[in-house]
Every structure is written in C-alpha cells, then in structure tokens.
Amino acid sequence: MSNKIVSVWTDNNFWKRSAAWITGFSAILLIWLTFDTLGQITQGTDTDMQKDAKGLYFSKRIPSATVINYKIGYEYSDKRGHEVPTINGKEKFFGRDDYSEEEAAALLHLGKLGSQAKNCMNCHTLLGNGAYYAPDLTKAWLDPKWKLMMAITQKKTREEAMAEFLQHPSKYPTHSRRMPNLDITAAEAKGLVAFLKHMSAIDTNGFPRNFGKKDITLRERSAK
Amino acid sequence: MMTTAYKSKDLATMYFIVATVLFGAQLLMGLIGAVQFLYPEFLFEIFDFSVARTVHINALVVWMLYAMIGSVYFLLPDETGIETVGIELGKLGFYVLTVAITVVVLVYVFIQIGPAAESTIWLINEGREYLEAPRWADIGIVVVVLIFVYNVYATAIKGERTGIVTVLMADLLALAGLYLAGMFFVDNISVDQFWWWWVIHLWVEATWEVFVGGLAAYGLIKMLGASRQVVEMWLWVEVAMLFGSGILGLGHHYFWIGTPEYWWEIGALFSALEPLPLVAMFVHVIYDWGKQAGKNGSNTINNRPAFAWFVMNAFGNFLGAGIWGFFHTLPQVNIYTHGTQFTNAHGHLAFFGAYATILIGMFYLNLQSKNGIERMRSTFNSKMAISLISFGVMGMTIALTVAGYGQVLVERAQMGATWDAFFISQQAQWFVQGMGWRLAMGIVTIVGFVYLAIDLLSISKVNHEKV
Ligand code: HEM
Numbered sequence: 001m002s003n004k005i006v007s008v009w010t011d012n013n014f015w016k017r018s019a020a021w022i023t024g025f026s027a028i029l030l031i032w033l034t035f036d037t038l039g040q041i042t043q044g045t046d047t048d049m050q051k052d053a054k055g056l057y058f059s060k061r062i063p064s065a066t067v068i069n070y071k072i073g074y075e076y077s078d079k080r081g082h083e084v085p086t087i088n089g090k091e092k093f094f095g096r097d098d099y100s101e102e103e104a105a106a107l108l109h110l111g112k113l114g115s116q117a118k119n120c121m122n123c124h125t126l127l128g129n130g131a132y133y134a135p136d137l138t139k140a141w142l143d144p145k146w147k148l149m150m151a152i153t154q155k156k157t158r159e160e161a162m163a164e165f166l167q168h169p170s171k172y173p174t175h176s177r178r179m180p181n182l183d184i185t186a187a188e189a190k191g192l193v194a195f196l197k198h199m200s201a202i203d204t205n206g207f208p209r210n211f212g213k214k215d216i217t218l219r220e221r222s223a224k
Numbered sequence: 225m226m227t228t229a230y231k232s233k234d235l236a237t238m239y240f241i242v243a244t245v246l247f248g249a250q251l252l253m254g255l256i257g258a259v260q261f262l263y264p265e266f267l268f269e270i271f272d273f274s275v276a277r278t279v280h281i282n283a284l285v286v287w288m289l290y291a292m293i294g295s296v297y298f299l300l301p302d303e304t305g306i307e308t309v310g311i312e313l314g315k316l317g318f319y320v321l322t323v324a325i326t327v328v329v330l331v332y333v334f335i336q337i338g339p340a341a342e343s344t345i346w347l348i349n350e351g352r353e354y355l356e357a358p359r360w361a362d363i364g365i366v367v368v369v370l371i372f373v374y375n376v377y378a379t380a381i382k383g384e385r386t387g388i389v390t391v392l393m394a395d396l397l398a399l400a401g402l403y404l405a406g407m408f409f410v411d412n413i414s415v416d417q418f419w420w421w422w423v424i425h426l427w428v429e430a431t432w433e434v435f436v437g438g439l440a441a442y443g444l445i446k447m448l449g450a451s452r453q454v455v456e457m458w459l460w461v462e463v464a465m466l467f468g469s470g471i472l473g474l475g476h477h478y479f480w481i482g483t484p485e486y487w488w489e490i491g492a493l494f495s496a497l498e499p500l501p502l503v504a505m506f507v508h509v510i511y512d513w514g515k516q517a518g519k520n521g522s523n524t525i526n527n528r529p530a531f532a533w534f535v536m537n538a539f540g541n542f543l544g545a546g547i548w549g550f551f552h553t554l555p556q557v558n559i560y561t562h563g564t565q566f567t568n569a570h571g572h573l574a575f576f577g578a579y580a581t582i583l584i585g586m587f588y589l590n591l592q593s594k595n596g597i598e599r600m601r602s603t604f605n606s607k608m609a610i611s612l613i614s615f616g617v618m619g620m621t622i623a624l625t626v627a628g629y630g631q632v633l634v635e636r637a638q639m640g641a642t643w644d645a646f647f648i649s650q651q652a653q654w655f656v657q658g659m660g661w662r663l664a665m666g667i668v669t670i671v672g673f674v675y676l677a678i679d680l681l682s683i684s685k686v687n688h689e690k691v
C-alpha cells in the first residue's frame with residue numbers, strides 16, 4: 001500500500017485539518033450561545049417580580065425566589081403558541097405573602113439542596129430529566145391532585161398538604177407504587193415546597209403540554 | 225513478538241477485571257428496579273427504586289470509564305511502540321480509584337440519603353442523575369484521571385504518535401475537562417441542568433463516540449490487518465462528522481429546561497445530523513471487513529469473539545444512538561416523549577450498542593494478547609454470551625418502546641402529564657405488559673452475562689493457535 005496521495009479526498013492531512021476546523025468552529029459557536037443562554041437563565045430579582053405582578057406574564061425565564069409570594073398559573077399564550085407560567089396577584093405561602101428576597105432565596109436554597117440530598121431525581125423527572133418511576137415534578141405545584149390530597153391530609157392549604165405528604169409519603173398512598181419515607185423534616189419540607197413552587201414558574205417553552213387540562217381528579221369524582 | 229511484556233497491558237487487565245465486575249453489579253441493580261416496577265412492595269423502604277437505579281447507572285458509567293482507561297493502556301504500547309510512561313503512578317491511581325469507588329457504592333447502598341445540607345453533597349450523594357458521586361469522590365476521580373491523561377501524553381510525546389493516538393490525546397483531554405462542568409452546586413435548576421448536560425451529552429454524543437471511533441480504527445488494523453492509512457483517514461472524517469453534529473446537537477436537551485427557544489432549531493438541526501457519522505462508522509467496519517476478506521479469505525480475522533463484538537458495536541451504535549435517538553430528537557416529538565419510558569428505551573440500546581459492545585470486544589483483545597494467542601476462536605460460551613446479551617437488550621428496548629408509546633399517548637397526549645395522568649398510563653395494560661417483557665428480557669441479558677463471565681475466565685485455556 002503506497003502512501004502516494006491521489007486526490008485531496010484521500011489525503012489524511014486534509015481530513016485532519018477539516019476535523020480540527022469543524023470542531024473548533026462548533027466549540028466556539030457553543031461557547032458564544034452559552035454566554036447568551038446563561039444571561040437569559042439567570043434568576044430575576046424581586047423588583048422584576050413586582051413589576052411583572054402588574055401584568056400577567058413573567059419577564060424573566062427563571063423568576064426570583066420571591067415568586068412564592070404570588071399565585072402562579074400556566075396558561076396558553078397566543079403569542080408564544082404554547083402554555084407559559086402566569087402571575088395572578090398575591091397568594092399566601094405558609095401564611096405569609098411578604099417573604100423578602102433573602103428569606104425566599106434561603107427557602108429555595110434549602111429546597112434545592114433537599115431535592116439532591118434525598119435523590120428525588122432517581123425516581124422523578126425534574127424539568128423532564130431524571131427517572132421514570134414517579135410523576136414529573138416540573139409543574140407539580142400546579143397539580144390538581146393536591147385538592148384531593150388536602151382532604152386526605154386534612155390540611156387547609158396546598159402547601160401544607162404538600163409538606164405533610166413529603167414528610168410521611170408512604171402514609172398517604174395514592175397508587176400501589178408509593179413514595180418511600182425519606183426522613184424529610186418539617187423545615188426541609190417547607191424548603192422543598194418552595195423549590196417546587198418556584199420550578200412551576202420557570203418558562204419551559206410549553207413543556208409539559210396541556211398540563212392539568214384534563215382534570216381527572218374532578219372527573220372521577222363527578223362520575224361517582 | 226510477545227506483546228505481553230508490556231506492563232501497560234497488565235495495568236489494562238486490572239482495569240478490565242474491575243469493569244467486568246461492575247458490569248455484573250449494574251445488571252443486578254437494573255433487575256431490582258425492573259422487579260419494583262411490577263411489584264412495588266419489593267424491598268420498599270429498605271432498598272428503594274432510587275437506590276437501585278443510582279447504583280445501576282453509576283456502575284454503568286464507571287465500568288465504561290474503567291474499560292476505556294484499560295483500553296488506552298492496552299493499545300498505547302502497540303501504537304507508540306514503547307512502554308507506557310508513568311506506569312507505577314498509573315497503578316497507584318488504579319488502587320486509589322478502586323478504593324474510592326468501593327466506598328462510594330457502600331455509602332449509596334447503606335446510607336443512601338442525607339439531610340438537606342451541603343455535607344450530604346460532599347459526603348453521601350450529589351443527587352444528580354449519573355453524577356451522583358459525592359464531591360470528595362469527584363475530586364479523587366479528577367486527580368486519578370489527570371494521572372492517566374499525563375501518562376498518555378508523556379508516552380505519546382516520547383514514542384510514535386499515530387493518527388489514532390493523536391485523536392485519543394485530544395479526545396481524552398476534552399473528556400476529562402468536561403467532568404468539571406458537573407462539579408458545583410447551584411440553586412437555579414435551569415443553570416444546574418444546563419451544565420449537567422454538558423457532561424452527559426458531550427460525553428456520550430461527542431467525546432465517547434470519538435473514542436469509539438479510535439477503538440474501532442485500532443481494532444480493524446489489529447484484527448483484520450486493514451491499512452492504517454485508510455483507517456486513519458476514515459477516523460478523521462468521523463471525528464469531523466461526530467464533533468460537527470454532536471457539539472451543537474447538545475441543543476436537543478435545551479428545549480424545555482428554561483433555556484431560550486432558539487435551541488429548538490439548533491438542537492433539531494444538529495442532532496438530526498448525528499446519525500450520519502454512525503452510518504459512516506458502520507459502513508467503514510463492514511467495508512474493511514469485506515475488503516480484507518477478499519484478500520485473505522476466511523483467515524482474515526485473528527480474534528473472532530472480539531470481532532463479533534466490534535461488528536455488534538457498528539450495528540448497535542447505529543440502531544440505539546442513530547435510529548432510536550432520531551426518533552425523539554425533534555422538538556415536535558420530544559415535547560411529548562421527553563422523560564418517558566421512550567427515553568429509557570433509547571438510553572438502553574444506545575449505551576449498550578455504542579459502548580458496552582466495543583468495550584467487551586476490548587476484553588477479548590486483551591485476553592488474546594495476555595495469553596499469547598495468535599488466532600482466537602469463539603467458544604460456545606462466547607456465542608451464547610453475545611447472542612443472549614444482544615437479544616436481551618434488544619428485547620428490553622422493544623418492550624420499553626412499546627410501553628413508552630403507551631405512556632406518551634395516555635399520559636402526555638391524552639391526559640396532560642399530571643400526577644394522575646402518570647399513574648393511569650402506568651396501569652394501562654400495554655404498559656404493564658411492556659414492563660413484564662422488560663423484566664423477562666433483563667433476565668435473558670443476565671444469563672448472557674453469566675456466559676460472558678465464564679467465557680472471559682476460560683476462553684484462553686481452549687485450544688487456540690499459540691504464538
Ligand atoms: C438486566 C438488564 C437490565 C435491567 C433489568 C435494567 C433496568 C433498568 C431500570 C429499571 C432502569 C430505570 C428506568 C426508569 O427510571 O424508569 C434503568 C435505567 C437505565 N439503564 Fe438499565 N437495565 C438493564 C441493563 C442495562 C444495560 C445493559 C445498560 C447499558 C449498557 C443499561 C443502561 C441504563 C441507562 C442508561 C439507564 C438510564 C436511562 C434513562 O434515564 O433514560 N441498563 N435500567
């Protein structure tokens with residue numbers, strides 16, 4: 001086998017250089033896009049939030065942790081062509097709607113740590129990523145199921161029902177597949193609920209689609 | 225020529241042995257998870273699904289990294305023509321890594337979770353899929369990998385630097401560097417997942433694939449006597465195509481995690497191109513095989529079990545990553561399939577087809593060289609192993625695909641992805657049947673693994689042509 005080069009297409013050096021150029025170019029493009037994306041996904045501030053609360057939509061893709069002071073929705077937007085999180089005035093969270101930026105951020109921090117320390121992601125998906133043994137948590141805060149769970153846990157608010165469930169999940173089975181007890185304390189549960197509420201306000205470009213539009217809980221109940 | 229004289233190859237053997245053990249552990253953990261899907265009370269609150277799954281996917285990633293490091297130590301002397309530099313340091317690294325990984329697994333199994341505090345992330349479990357290893361272990365891994373990368377560079381600089389070695393040098397540096405993107409904690413889950421995918425995607429769909437391209441090139445030269453000039457030209461073409469599509473293909477994970485809409489177009493376009501290099505790699509292997517067979521007839525292949533696994537890799541990579549990946553890579557489809565059993569089907573066939581296969585092939589190449597066997601034949605066990613494992617994984621993939629379709633239609637399209645929608649889909653008859661078949665096919669896979677383990681222990685004692 002001779003090494004004589006018949007044409008550029010069989011020249012190893014040509015392909016080597018092409019590989020280097022293509023890789024370099026792709027990498028530079030990715031880094032440039034990364035800067036742009038990171039700019040767009042940095043968390044908003046409470047000031048942004050107060051402005052947004054005058055309208056319906058969030059101005060930041062990832063809102064401030066103080067979103068826990070507000071009522072969150074998930075509505076179809078004609079402009080975007082899919083559902084987006086909405087902000088619908090104030091709402092009490094464990095009895096308060098005046099969490100400061102620091103207080104709210106501390107709760108979110110605790111919740112995010114908790115989600116990792118308890119390994120949520122190896123049963124559930126978060127933003128659609130993780131395991132497929134249990135429901136997606138992206139919009140769990142907005143799940144119609146909590147209405148029923150409030151009755152079952154005998155709590156007056158959604159956040160209290162969620163916190164109670166998280167502390168004693170296997171006491172409240174909803175299906176044959178139960179969530180195990182993960183030694184979640186009351187404080188940790190509060191943080192986790194704040195984390196879930198915040199996640200439901202992230203602009204996920206319409207994922208999941210039609211969330212909760214078929215309210216099965218209510219349908220089942222009316223069938224009875 | 226006695227290739228066994230190289231210490232580098234002994235070090236490779238050590239890595240391969242641990243890799244095989246971890247592969248077995250991976251399968252057992254998968255089995256526990258598969259049983260729990262059908263009988264959720266099995267080991268409930270003792271060894272929960274999340275624990276089994278954590279060990280399943282961590283053992284997977286770690287055995288593959290071990291087998292990859294082993295493969296490099298194995299082929300380096302052949303390529304550079306010299307003994308690997310820093311072999312004693314490499315051995316030390318091996319022991320440090322193996323002890324660290326044993327501790328990590330024991331903690332996963334017995335301690336499992338911790339309080340919501342930084343200490344848990346440092347000492348017990350980081351709780352991010354695939355990257356669960358606690359931070360102390362991350363740092364250990366980085367140090368050991370640095371030793372490894374240093375050894376490769378020092379050897380390549382001293383010895384001959386072939387095209388294959390050049391590709392591996394660049395690739396390993398990128399592979400090791402990317403791990404750093406997964407080593408910090410942030411409150412913002414979108415930022416978290418943004419960097420998390422840098423590790424996961426840019427590993428399996430860029431740097432690991434290029435690594436496999438390098439291994440396949442080496443294997444074709446070694447097993448078929450293919451022309452280095454031609455093989456290395458193909459390798460450069462593959463590198464260009466893999467990185468050209470795979471780097472920006474990262475965008476297919478940025479559709480729904482809070483990142484901007486422009487990733488729809490970028491992710492769709494580049495990830496849709498990702499199957500092309502896999503077709504090229506497939507064609508390359510089959511073409512070289514045919515060409516060399518035309519020259520030398522039936523004596524072409526000097527290691528039949530290894531070659532069978534390399535061919536399985538060409539098929540599996542194309543099917544699992546290429547076809548099953550393309551199925552759900554467009555945002556129009558992915559908005560429904562994202563994070564379902566469909567994803568899981570793809571994950572299994574892709575990891576198996578693209579990586580498990582060729583790395584098992586490397587185990588056989590190592591056995592051949594270690595025992596000075598001129599031509600290694602397949603035994604009954606070799607054939608049972610490759611048939612049962614491949615049939616088992618393919619069967620699991622099909623079962624999961626069917627279950628995934630059911631889940632997508634019921635949970636996502638029809639009922640809108642809520643808590644109840646999820647469970648209604650899980651109780652649907654077709655879903656449950658899919659889970660049953662997955663378990664059955666998982667057992668087939670494990671039986672295949674037993675044949676593989678027996679074969680790896682015994683094949684070199686069978687009557688082969690010795691050097
Ligand atoms: C005995 C055979 C096996 C069984 C029973 C099994 C079972 C499982 C189970 C139950 C899960 C969790 C899926 C979920 O979250 O719903 C899983 C995940 C996974 N397994 Fe396996 N597995 C087996 C073999 C393998 C093999 C051979 C590979 C690759 C070489 C593999 C790679 C994976 C990967 C990558 C995931 C994560 C998938 C994802 O998140 O999409 N498994 N497996």
Ligand code: HEM
Nearest residue numbers: 130428495498545549550552553562563567571574575578
């Ligand atoms: C050998 C190469 C590949 C491997 C090992 C692999 C493995 C995986 C795994 C394990 C996941 C699930 C991640 C998780 O647990 O969340 C995944 C997701 C995905 N893969 Fe691959 N993959 C490969 C190549 C490809 C290719 C070539 C494509 C496209 C053509 C592709 C498209 C996708 C997509 C779109 C997802 C996201 C699925 C979702 O939204 O749930 N993959 N891959």
Ligand SMILES: [Fe+2]
Nearest residue numbers: 425429474476
């Ligand atoms: Fe990907």
